[in-house]
Amino acid sequence: METKEILKFCLEKGFLLDKDILALFSESNDVETSKRLIEDIGQQTQKKIITKKIFYENKDQLSRILLDLPKDNHKLIESLKIQLGLSIEISKEVAIPIQQETQKDVQQFENVKIVSAVPNYLGRKIEVKDFVNYFRNRFTEMKKILQERNQLSNLVSIDKIYGNRQGISLIGIVLNKRVTKNGNILFEIEDMTGKVLALVNKNKQELYNKADELALDAVVGLKCSGNREIVYINDIIFPEAILFERKKSPVEELALFTGDLHIGSKKFLEENFLRFIDYLNGKLPNTQETNKIKYLFLVGDIITGVGNYPAQEKDLAFTDLESQFEKAAELLGKIRQNIKIIISPGNHDGVRLMEPQPFLDEKYAWPLYNLKNVILTANPAMVNIGAQKNFPGFDVLTYHGFSYTYYANNIGSLMQEKAMNNPEKIIAYLLKNRHLAPTHSSVQYSPTTEDVHIVKKIPDIFFSGHVHKSAVSYFNNILTISGSCWESMTAYQEKFGNTPDHCKVPIFNLKTRAIKILDFE
Numbered sequence: 001m002e003t004k005e006i007l008k009f010c011l012e013k014g015f016l017l018d019k020d021i022l023a024l025f026s027e028s029n030d031v032e033t034s035k036r037l038i039e040d041i042g043q044q045t046q047k048k049i050i051t052k053k054i055f056y057e058n059k060d061q062l063s064r065i066l067l068d069l070p071k072d073n074h075k076l077i078e079s080l081k082i083q084l085g086l087s088i089e090i091s092k093e094v095a096i097p098i099q100q101e102t103q104k105d106v107q108q109f110e111n112v113k114i115v116s117a118v119p120n121y122l123g124r125k126i127e128v129k130d131f132v133n134y135f136r137n138r139f140t141e142m143k144k145i146l147q148e149r150n151q152l153s154n155l156v157s158i159d160k161i162y163g164n165r166q167g168i169s170l171i172g173i174v175l176n177k178r179v180t181k182n183g184n185i186l187f188e189i190e191d192m193t194g195k196v197l198a199l200v201n202k203n204k205q206e207l208y209n210k211a212d213e214l215a216l217d218a219v220v221g222l223k224c225s226g227n228r229e230i231v232y233i234n235d236i237i238f239p240e241a242i243l244f245e246r247k248k249s250p251v252e253e254l255a256l257f258t259g260d261l262h263i264g265s266k267k268f269l270e271e272n273f274l275r276f277i278d279y280l281n282g283k284l285p286n287t288q289e290t291n292k293i294k295y296l297f298l299v300g301d302i303i304t305g306v307g308n309y310p311a312q313e314k315d316l317a318f319t320d321l322e323s324q325f326e327k328a329a330e331l332l333g334k335i336r337q338n339i340k341i342i343i344s345p346g347n348h349d350g351v352r353l354m355e356p357q358p359f360l361d362e363k364y365a366w367p368l369y370n371l372k373n374v375i376l377t378a379n380p381a382m383v384n385i386g387a388q389k390n391f392p393g394f395d396v397l398t399y400h401g402f403s404y405t406y407y408a409n410n411i412g413s414l415m416q417e418k419a420m421n422n423p424e425k426i427i428a429y430l431l432k433n434r435h436l437a438p439t440h441s442s443v444q445y446s447p448t449t450e451d452v453h454i455v456k457k458i459p460d461i462f463f464s465g466h467v468h469k470s471a472v473s474y475f476n477n478i479l480t481i482s483g484s485c486w487e488s489m490t491a492y493q494e495k496f497g498n499t500p501d502h503c504k505v506p507i508f509n510l511k512t513r514a515i516k517i518l519d520f521e
Contacts, residue, residue: 009035015042018051109375111294112340115395116382116452126447134447135217138435139173139192141454142219145239145434146171152221152237159193161228170196170222170231174214185211189222197230198222210236212412213429218438240432243458243477247394249386249510254292256280256518258505259299259400259465262348262487263331264324266317268304269486269521270331272503276520277334293507295385296339299465299483300346300400302328302360302368308348315490321350321364329367337373344379346400346466354444355402355437356380356452380436380452382459386510394510397459399436401426401466401482406442421499423482424473427462431455431475461508468500472515479515481506 006025010017015038017025025034038050146152152169161168172189180186183202188195200211211233214220221237258276262268275284282290303324304316318324332341345357350364357379360368368374377383380399387393404426408419411429419425430436436453437443445453461479468485484501503520 005031006034006038010038013039013042014048015039016049018049021050109340111386111393112342112375113384113387113393114375114377114381115384115457116378116380130447133449134451135173136192137449138451138454139219141451141456142239142434143171143191146219146221146237149221149237149239151223151235153223157193158189158191158196158228161196161226161231164225164227166225168224168231169237170224171219172196172222173219174216177211177214177216187211187214189220196226196228198224198233199230200233200236207233207235209413210238215407215411215433215438215442217440218433218435238432239434241434241455241458241476241478243460246477246513247392247460248513249388249394250391251386251388252292252509252511253294253386254289255295255297255385255394255396255508255510256293256505257297257299257463257481257483257508258486259297259346259483260301260468260485260487261298261328262301262304262485263328264318265304265315265487265490267315267488267490268317269488269503272520273331273486274334276503276505276518277331279518279520280339281334281336292509293339296335296341297383297396297398297463298341298343299398299463300344300379301348301465301485302343302346303349304487305348305350322366325360325365326367329371332368332374333371335373339373340375340385341371341373342375342377342383342385342398343368344377344381344398344400346379347402353402354446356446356448357400382457394460395457396461396463397455399462399464401464403430403437403443404464404467406437406439410439420467421469422471423464423467423469424471424475424480426467427464427480427482428473428475431462431478431480468498470501470504470506470517472506472517479508481508 003022006022017038025038041050042048147155152171154167155169155171158170158172170189170191172191175188175190175195177185177187185200185208187198189198200208202208214236219239221239222231222233223235223237224231224233226232261273278284279287280290280293280296303321305324306312306316306319306321313319318327335341343360345351345360347353350361351357359376359378362369368376377398380397383396383398384393385396401423404423405420407426407429408414414425414429417425434455436455437445459478461481463481463483465483467482469482470484471482473480484504486503488502489500505518505520506515507518508515
């Protein structure tokens with residue numbers, strides 16, 4: 001009946017609706033509001049054919065129209081938000097896209113700040129020049145970091161190498177690398193002024209090992225001698241992240257770190273996760289410390305997603321993203337409200353694979369948006385927790401870790417150490433390069449105006465997941481944590497020789513810095 005009335009109205013007014021929009025309005029059971037909305041959007045856009053594309057292209061006009069609707073029409077408004085993915089926030093005075101609202105460098109919550117800027121997307125078709133600018137910006141930022149290293153004395157640009165120069169330093173990006181027939185390592189570096197070949201002698205074993213670890217497209221410093229054709233390396237200086245102080249909070253609070261829940265998979269370890277929730281809520285015996293738990297980090301792959309690997313549908317208990325997020329919200333909603341749950345996306349969570357990854361899509365993840373103690377971030381992100389009067393808090397760098405597989409399979413030392421089962425080695429390697437994905441092909445990425453993979457600010461804690469292996473370590477005083485998973489072994493994982501850890505949760509005391517791993521397996 002509703003469909004017929006809407007079609008009759010459109011025929012009278014000269015509008016044509018595509019089938020998706022017609023179905024949306026018909027399901028709303030609010031014919032009069034649907035009519036008004038169709039007419040208003042037609043007048044605003046001067047369009048007679050109303051499609052989803054029209055709604056997407058006219059979000060500002062639509063938000064004003066929705067704002068004028070009576071309050072009892074919110075069912076239709078919410079349906080539009082979910083089905084069209086418009087992410088429109090309605091209040092008494094103003095309606096604005098959430099993306100605009102979050103373009104702040106600092107988002108403030110109780111004892112939690114998201115201090116990383118929201119990624120500045122290009123908003124247009126990506127061109128070759130965007131990648132050129134991206135790498136130029138990366139080089140400039142990394143050069144600033146390396147210039148602070150006192151080992152790089154007598155620093156010159158490549159075009160200033162005249163004659164045979166001794167005792168000079170260069171900063172460059174690694175273009176290519178190979179082993180010569182004599183067993184030496186030869187690579188080419190580039191700065192803003194030119195390119196030059198660089199050679200490392202095989203007889204300098206320590207230096208040779210450093211050169212062997214160089215990642216393509218990484219920015220490094222070189223102490224060398226030579227001419228405009230070739231320089232001979234005496235040392236390689238990495239821009240590594242170094243923390244000079246291990247902070248301690250004046251207040252005893254606890255932070256927990258996990259992720260890779262893969263809710264929606266038939267292999268999701270739900271009973272184990274429910275036991276973890278009981279622990280958080282203080283329902284398990286001899287767990288008096290739980291009342292001090294204030295922060296829970298979930299570093300991506302909250303759900304198992306759809307179509308992430310061949311024949312995944314065989315492993316799914318819930319076959320669509322929205323149902324998986326509903327289940328996730330049902331479980332996370334059981335956690336007591338005074339624990340802040342900080343969630344970043346992963347490659348299974350229904351967002352784009354290109355990094356930086358945006359917040360979880362409200363079109364599908366709306367149930368999580370309704371949880372008051374959930375804080376959503378992009379990937380990667382920097383989050384500050386536990387700030388007190390006269391104490392700056394702990395900076396936590398979160399990164400899902402999609403780039404890890406590349407380095408574990410392409411860097412000699414990481415291959416020897418079987419780093420996929422020792423993720424702390426990969427984390428240390430990337431912190432040494434002060435970049436989460438230095439090689440162009442190591443991860444899909446968008447050439448944003450700022451390279452978000454650069455570790456500009458040194459974190460107190462670096463937390464990642466993806467490889468499903470639990471590990472806790474330190475690198476230059478930075479606490480590094482790799483999370484386990486809550487999904488039992490899949491045939492796809494077994495095919496690649498993965499040996500995941502299950503249900504292990506590191507818990508960190510902000511006052512004492514004591515850390516232990518809880519086991520809910």
